[in-house]
Structure formats: C-alpha cells, structure tokens
Amino acid sequence: MSDGPQEADRLAGAPHPRDTQNLYGHAEAEAAILAAWQQSRLPHALLIGGPPGIGKATLAYRIARFVLAAGAAARASTQPINTLAVPPDHPVSRQVSARSHPDLLVLRRELNPETEKLRTEIRVDDVRRTVSFFGSTAALGGYRVAIVDSAEELNRNGANALLKVLEEPPPLSLLIIISHSPGRLLPTIRSRCRRLLLRPVSSADVEKALGDIAEHNPDLPREEIAAAAAASGGSVRHALELLLGESLEVRDLTASLLNRLPNVDAEALHGLSDRLRRNEELAIFAETVGDWLAAAATQVSEPPARLARLAEAWEKVRRATVEAEVFNLDRKPLVFQVFSTLAEATRR
Secondary structure, eight states: OOOOSOOTTOOTTSOOGGGOOOOOSOHHHHHHHHHHHHTTOOOSEEEEEOSTTSSHHHHHHHHHHHHHHHTTGGGGOOSOOOOOOOOTTSHHHHHHHTTOOTTEEEEOOOEETTTTEEOSSBOHHHHHHHHHHHHSOOTTSSOEEEEEEOGGGBOHHHHHHHHHHHHSOOTTEEEEEEESOGGGSOHHHHTTSEEEEOOOOOHHHHHHHHHHHHHHOTTSOGGGHHHHHHTSTTOHHHHHHHHSTTHHHHHHHHHHHHTTTTSOOHHHHHHHHHTOOSHHHHHHHHHHHHHHHHHHHTOTTOOHHHHHHHHHHHHHHHHHHHHHHHTTOOHHHHHHHHHHHHHHHHOO
C-alpha cells in the first residue's frame, strides 16, 4: 500500500486512524460514551489515555465521526444506540477521511515547509486556533470537535493555551485529548476532562486488527500475524512493527540465543548483529533482552546474588543499547558485549 504524505500520527504500513472503521478491545469505553450521549451528559472534554498503539486515536476518530454525524438534534434522542460506528460511505466519514470536515480540527505535529520534515512538537499557534474554532458557529449546525494527538507533543505554552479552551468550553463542543502518559499532564488539564483509560488489548483482538490492516497492505505477511500478535504486548502498533522488516526474526533469534545462556554461539551472534541495521530492530533486540531478564528475575528459586547480577546486567545492557542508538555505533560489539555480560550473570 502507498503510505502517502508523511504524518506524525500514522504508523507506516497501516491506514490512518481517521480511515480505520473497526475498533477492537474497547467496548467498555465505547459503551461509556454511548451512555453519556443518550443521557445528554456528553462531557466537553475527553482524555483518552493508555500505552501507544492500542487504539486511542482510532477511538478518538470514532467518537468524532459519531458526534459529527449525529448532530445536535439527535443528542437527546430516546432511540437506543448500541454503537459509535458511522458507515464509511456516510458523508461525515468521507469528509473526516479527506480532512475536509469544517467542524473537525486536528492538532498534531505537521510538516515544516522549510525543512520538509515533521516538527518536533505541536506549535502553540496551532493550539490557539482552537479558540477561534470553538468560538465560531458550527458550519453544519451541530457539534464542533477538536482532537489533540498527542498531548505529549505539546510544549508548556501549548498546554497552557489548551487549558484556556478547557476553562471556558462553549456549548456543543468536544475536545478529545490523546495521551500516552496522562499522569504526566498538567493536573489542571486532567481535572477538566473525563478520563477514558484504555488497556492493552488481547492477542486475539490484535490479530483481528492486523487482519484488517492486511486487507489494505498486501505486503504484510499473513502467516506471521498470529506470532506478532502473541508477542505484541497488546499493542497493534508493536505487532505491526514486528511484522515489518526483520523485527520478528530478530525477536525469535534473540530469544533462542538467550535461552542457550550461559553458552554463547559466536557465529549466531554475528548473524544477529547483521540484522540490527535499523533502530527499530535494535529496539526489538533490547526489548527481548529486557523481557528475558525480567522473566529470569521472577523465578523464585533464584539466589539473591544471582538476582543482583541480573539487575546489574540489565543496567549495562540498557546503557549500551542507548549509546549504540544515539551514536549509531557498530552493532556487533554491542551484541557481543550484551551476551558476554549476560553469560557471566547467568553462571551459577
């Protein structure tokens, strides 16, 4: 599939959340919004929090489409509604997908026209646009909706500008803030939002989401979807990263070599090093080592001295991996250093 223009809030190889119709694993959050809507108690601001890649932006756009499609008149409807889904051929869905809906504003990192690279943060001037946006009458006579994706990309001035909007919300307005670490946001922002805290989804739901993505991306290896879902930790984003490039092979090879410790296969380590060309594969390598050390440390039978060695080994591994990524160091010395450290730590 063609990835199109570079977008900060889109993962390569997958449709943008604004184009994603299905939502898996968050029925409870959807039910809460539906209940609030039917009771005419939809809040003026929502804070959707949780780890990256679990569907926060997909839920945000799903809510936005529903509110924009329902409009003001349906807000107090007594007709039962059991889903936030809006058909993909609905005019609102088409406008949201085309980024042309006049009553939807999305704040995110944009391309800098001078450098043609994504900005490092959401500009405060962009955040201030919400004041005039919410201060004007909705073009289509219903709600006005703004999505911030994500709050972590606001600087302090941007966060303070957003707070001003939260302090004086106009009628029929909805501000949806996406956050990967809601506990780190300004308390004054958190206190003015209804919080929807999402958890990692099940492997089965990750597999369903990957199946949907595979319909749009024929390059996605369907035969590896189940393994990627099982290793995803409940994140569709992480599963997709495993499927792209050599990440899944790196994870499996690293795990296999770790399970042989304290024995070390030098030839296999050379092969593993050659697969860590990109930072994505390096991150998978570090994550696999970290998971293996965490599992080893939880074994009740481990003596205290060995647990201390494992903890020390993890700190050395973490530091070495960060240095290799930041300074783009040769991967081979890193891999051999990591396995040498772990072999020493695991000897009884």
